Amino acid sequence: ETAAQTRKFEAEVAQVLHLVTHSLYSHKEIFLRELVSNASDACDKLRFEALANPSLVEGDAELRIEISIDADARTLTLRDNGVGMSRDEVIENIGTIARSGTRKFLEALSGDARKDTQLIGQFGVGFYSAFIVADKVTLTTRRAGSAADAGVRWESDGTGEYTIADAADLPRGTSVTLHLKEEESEFLNAWQLRSLIGKYSDHIAFPIRMPKEAEDGKPGGEWETVNHAAALWTRPKSELKDDDYQGFYKSLAHDYNDAASWTHNRVEGSQSYTLLLFLPSKPPFDAMWSGRDERKGLKLYIRRVFIMDASEQLLPSYLRFMRGVVDSDDLPLNVSREILQDNRLVQQIRSACVKRSLDLLEKLANDDKEKFQAFVDNFGNVLKEGIAEDTANRERIAKLLRFASTKSDGAGRTVSLDDYIGRMAVGQDAIYYVSADGYAAAAGSPQIEALRARGVEVLLMFDRIDEWMLGYLHEYAGKKLRNAAKGELDLDALGGAADKEAREAANKAAEPLVAKLKELLGERVRDVRVGQRLTDSPSCLVLDEYDMALHLQRLMREAGQ
Numbered sequence: 075e076t077a078a079q080t081r082k083f084e085a086e087v088a089q090v091l092h093l094v095t096h097s098l099y100s101h102k103e104i105f106l107r108e109l110v111s112n113a114s115d116a117c118d119k120l121r122f123e124a125l126a127n128p129s130l131v132e133g134d135a136e137l138r139i140e141i142s143i144d145a146d147a148r149t150l151t152l153r154d155n156g157v158g159m160s161r162d163e164v165i166e167n168i169g170t171i172a173r174s175g176t177r178k179f180l181e182a183l184s185g186d187a188r189k190d191t192q193l194i195g196q197f198g199v200g201f202y203s204a205f206i207v208a209d210k211v212t213l214t215t216r217r218a219g220s221a222a223d224a225g226v227r228w229e230s231d232g233t234g235e236y237t238i239a240d241a242a243d244l245p246r247g248t249s250v251t252l253h254l255k256e257e258e259s260e261f262l263n264a265w266q267l268r269s270l271i272g273k274y275s276d277h278i279a280f281p282i283r284m285p286k287e288a289e290d291g292k293p294g295g296e297w298e299t300v301n302h303a304a305a306l307w308t309r310p311k312s313e314l315k316d317d318d319y320q321g322f323y324k325s326l327a328h329d330y331n332d333a334a335s336w337t338h339n340r341v342e343g344s345q346s347y348t349l350l351l352f353l354p355s356k357p358p359f360d361a362m363w364s365g366r367d368e369r370k371g372l373k374l375y376i377r378r379v380f381i382m383d384a385s386e387q388l389l390p391s392y393l394r395f396m397r398g399v400v401d402s403d404d405l406p407l408n409v410s411r412e413i414l415q416d417n418r419l420v421q422q423i424r425s426a427c428v429k430r431s432l433d434l435l436e437k438l439a440n441d442d443k444e445k446f447q448a449f450v451d452n453f454g455n456v457l458k459e460g461i462a463e464d465t466a467n468r469e470r471i472a473k474l475l476r477f478a479s480t481k482s483d484g485a486g487r488t489v490s491l492d493d494y495i496g497r498m499a500v501g502q503d504a505i506y507y508v509s510a511d512g513y514a515a516a517a518g519s520p521q522i523e524a525l526r527a528r529g530v531e532v533l534l535m536f537d538r539i540d541e542w543m544l545g546y547l548h549e550y551a552g553k554k555l556r557n558a559a560k561g562e563l564d565l566d567a568l569g570g571a572a573d574k575e576a577r578e579a580a581n582k583a584a585e586p587l588v589a590k591l592k593e594l595l596g597e598r599v600r601d602v603r604v605g606q607r608l609t610d611s612p613s614c615l616v617l618d619e620y621d622m623a624l625h626l627q628r629l630m631r632e633a634g635q
């Protein structure tokens with residue numbers, strides 16, 4: 075027996091609590107979505123554990139979530155008969171910041187209230203969101219499979235401390251009671267709650283029940299289910315509205331922005347599965363997804379049972395911005411990460427995820443320029459990784475890339491390789507680009523003057539990843555990609571014959587100067603040539619075809635290489 079204890083939250087918890095309650099107020103109703111999603115996760119976990127140990131669900135097999143109101147006590151209670159928590163788990167999960175994402179979130183905080191509010195909105199605040207509307211939260215829970223007297227009671231006012239005590243005679247699962255703040259009476263209104271559940275939690279796969287109102291408007295002791303209670307992706311597409319998908323997306327991704335687009339497919343054949351993939355409209359804050367080690371967002375279900383987050387197994391890294399669900403009919407329920415790694419069925423599903431994601435992006439590029447541009451701005455550099463990573467889809471990925479160019483307006487990445495090819499000059503057979511470490515440097519490169527003067531468009535590459543990507547992108551639609559700053563530019567094809575004669579005359583005239591320069595520069599350069607690149611600048615450095623780009627050489631030097 076352990077007696078009641080008062081404990082302090084970890085310093086970080088106190089910080090999150092403070093932020094949540096002060097900055098999320100304008101989105102306060104998300105607490106309901108977060109608590110329902112925890113209850114649903116707990117039911118998922120129990121169902122998963124019961125695969126190996128069926129006795130866990132004995133006596134109470136219909137997993138569900140119940141929401142009830144006590145207007146006199148001003149409380150709102152969410153109860154689930156899911157997996158529950160042991161005492162240690164309560165301390166670990168509720169009293170500390172167990173999730174590494176939360177730590178990163180805290181590291182990302184800027185101290186600027188407006189920015190931090192945006193951050194926190196993009197980040198699932200989870201359990202602590204209860205304190206937006208409650209001045210006291212009581213949680214009671216008993217772990218599935220534990221003895222009847224092994225329950226736990228946790229309580230806090232969300233300021234710095236909580237109490238934890240043993241509790242006997244609790245049913246399996248977790249009950250969370252919110253003691254609502256004075257000004258939050260709207261959440262005591264059953265009608266209001268139903269409408270919020272409809273908005274945020276309709277797709278939850280377990281029944282969410284509320285007391286049925288009798289004739290006199292008072293609860294009559296019976297319960298009724300207030301959501302669809304069927305996994306959204308299993309429902310026929312014809313029955314689903316945009317709002318249903320958006321509601322599902324928001325709770326899946328803990329995002330309060332709408333998804334930009336989605337794709338929902340049922341595949342039947344040698345193996346059967348359902349895919350539902352979403353493209354977010356805004357990136358989650360950086361730390362959450364740029365790290366390759368920590369990827370979340372694609373959930374694997376097997377015959378409606380949640381198995382695990384399997385983003386790394388089901389999506390290549392360059393598509394890590396996608397969110398969604400895969401539900402397989404054929405994988406064994408006891409799969410492990412190791413099995414997923416080299417399972418033939420999983421490989422097929424993974425290819426399908428890639429194909430569907432690229433389809434979705436192509437469709438967006440064709441149908442909605444504005445949304446596609448937002449995608450390019452938010453995730454374009456992630457997609458570029460695919461040029462190196464996914465040889466089989468290189469051409470499709472390249473088609474989706476957008477760049478700044480000498481014919482586009484400013485630094486915005488708006489020109490596709492197809493746009494470029496569509497306006498290539500007569501006689502031009504290559505796609506020219508120049509790379510530098512910023513837009514201005516690229517646009518102002520002396521090496522592209524002659525191309526510019528001849529009306530030849532040059533793509534301007536200045537993102538960190540570009541140089542690396544270009545190492546893998548040698549050709550597109552049968553056209554070579556050529557660095558305008560490397561090797562000889564064959565401008566004869568672009569200019570006329572007269573051009574050529576004039577140049578030969580100029581070469582002749584310059585011979586004494588070239589000889590003098592060679593003498594002066596000596597060992598420091600490989601050669602001095604009369605080139606065709608420049609029109610205004612008197613001279614420039616040019617690299618051999620296989621030399622490293624200048625700014626890359628500089629980066630290497632800076633890194634001490």
Ligand code: ADP
Nearest residue numbers: 112113116158159167168198199200201202248
């Ligand atoms: P997340 O759900 O993203 O992990 P939360 O803050 O919502 O973060 O919840 C923290 C943890 O608390 C959960 O991961 C889970 O372990 C535990 N938890 C919260 N609610 C419940 C519940 N109803 N039943 C069982 N465990 C829960």
Ligand code: MG
Nearest residue numbers: 111112200201
């Ligand atoms: Mg949660």
